[in-house]
Amino acid sequence: MTEVNENTKQELNDVVVQNFTVGEFVTGTVTKVEEKQVIVQIPNSKMDGIIPISELSPLHIEKAEDAVTVGQQLQLMVIKVEDDAIILSKRRADAEKAWEDLAKKYKNNEYIVAEIVDSVKGGLVVNVGVRGFVPASLADDRFVEDLNEFKGKTLPFKIVELDKEKNRLILSHKDVKLEQKEQKKKERLSQLKAGEIISGTVQRITDFGVFVDIGGVDGLVHISQLSFEHVAHPSEVVNVGDEVKVKILSVDPERERVSLSIKETLPGPWDNLSEKLAIDSVVEGTVKRLVSFGAFVEVLPGVEGLVHISQISNKHIGTPHEVLEVGQKVKVKVLSIDEEEQRLSLSMKELEEKAEEVPVELPEENRGFQLGDMIGDQLKKLNL
Template identity: 65%
Template sequence: MSEEMNEIEVNNYEAGDRVTGTVTKVEEKQVIIDVKNSKTDGILPISELSSLHVEKASDVVNEGDELELEVLKVEEEALILSKRKVDALNAWDELERKFESQEVFESEVKDVVKGGLVVDLGVRGFVPASLVEDYFVEDFSDYKGRTLSFKIVELDKEKNRIILSHRAVVQDEKGQKKQELLDSIQQDQVLEGTVQRLTDFGAFVDIGGIDGLVHISQLSHEHVEKPSDVVKEGDKVQVKVLSVDRDNERISLSIKETLPGPWQQVSEKAQPGSVLEGTVKRLVSYGAFVEVLPGVEGLVHISQISHKHIGTPHEVLQEGQQVQVKVLDVNENDQRLSLSIKDLQEKEFEEITDYDLPEESKGFQLGEMIGDKLKNLGK
């Protein structure tokens, strides 16, 4: 009785049952399996070996391999089995774990299709074109066969749907690199960067994974009308870190601070006694500041503006006016330049006073001197 019951049990497999079997023979289009606790052999068709296309069964299994299989169909002569379905079920368990933990994993791109990439994960995974990179890709043909890192961004077992993203991994890596850079960067540090984009108020420079702003006032020692007058996108530039706001991820940079100062070697360019042309930049009560070199202003003291007595510089000068000046004194270290406008002007006729007369004529009246001259002329 027990022997009859055992015979019924071992032959009572149904479609969907899990069985364990050993490969006894590998044929071209199928594999013969010795199924545990079954009096009949199992047949594993080549189409059920893998979720991928298989040219020959020997590429996947060998004689003696022990396999976990699923019964697809029960026939009188044999059990029709599937390895592909078991692999897929096992894969789903692993994929669900990776999805929940947002684990990053690598896989090979098996095919390029319309709208994206196909990846074999034991089941079919799809990477939409928009989730391949964090930039636009026109042609994906060279992605086939490449191994990329992915995250699962959508998983639906019932619909057999798995959406992967390589872009998410790239963005996470950039974010981590950005944070590391923010933590390491220091004020006054000098770095090399690349101009990424220009705005009306300055230039954004990539300094290795994070952009910093070079305000328009920090582009040059000279006055800048618009950033494109000084730099263009793609330029390699040296920048100095002015400040780092780690909370708001903002970095202020300066190109100007890395350039030679306008006062450097100014004593050679503006030697005492030399005559320069400049622009009146500012008028103050005690004189006028005149820019004679880019970023270099000198003071024309009120006493050096005109031979005439003036109450304020505004009487004879205005801002923006072009003037010629003579260099009186240069102090490069203190960034001081003394200039004169008066020294380049001819002295106008002034009323002759007693101290203007020759020594021998002092004590005589001017009228007497002129009278004597006239008498001499009449002789």
């Protein structure tokens, strides 16, 4: 009875062995790790399963122990059935499952997360069950001089190209970063409100203004919004990298444009003007504009006052252009200050009047002349 049972078991085992077919997937437990191969135990089989080192990983490895350990359970593919052993492949089993998962993610435009295992000429190598390649141009959204800085990092990637037949998988970390930035930008734009004062960092300087990063969004500070003073070039006021306070003037989410002002976060030139200028004081200014009713003279940065045409000269003039020109330096007297209305009245005429009232000093030898001397001189002329 016992003999029959042993024969029956052997026959059953033989049947099981014969049932293994190339391409079949099996589960095996690692029992021994040699330098160039791995021995695994397969359920319902007395034959050893052997995984050659070349079938352990899609990447090149020097020793089998770099890929597996004793006791590890593996999903494997049968690639050959011999009389005394079954030749298996972990690499191909992993690849089949990986291609299936990758195809789904590619179709759904999903990211994959993988560790960068190597840096090679022209790009990076990742292992996602199959060998994936990241071209250097797609490694980041910035220029990277040394790709070795990525080795060992686990990063998200977008599938750029997928071709199972050609065993070709091209990935991009750059696209992930750009998409994430765009999403962050849209979220940030929806949060920004006109009138808010926030902090930002100067990113770029152009002839017409400054671009400031305000949390994933670049807003423009036009050159006219940099300062109350005249600015010939934005570099006179700020440098790249400067932290600045800005006021949001307007937000256009559809066009992704934000207008900012540094000037409106600063004390205005008219604030506390009475502490800087006193009524009846005399200051020097620059003629900024000439109009039919007078001249506007800048006496402090951002502060212009009006010299009415009646206050330009003691002489009658038809237009201010007769005696003044834009850019001319002039002395003016402060007549009145209205900080609330931002009005400043000035006069040039009153300085002329004062000049005329100054007594003329005669030379010592001409002092003491008599009225008779003057009359005598006139009589002499008449006798002639």
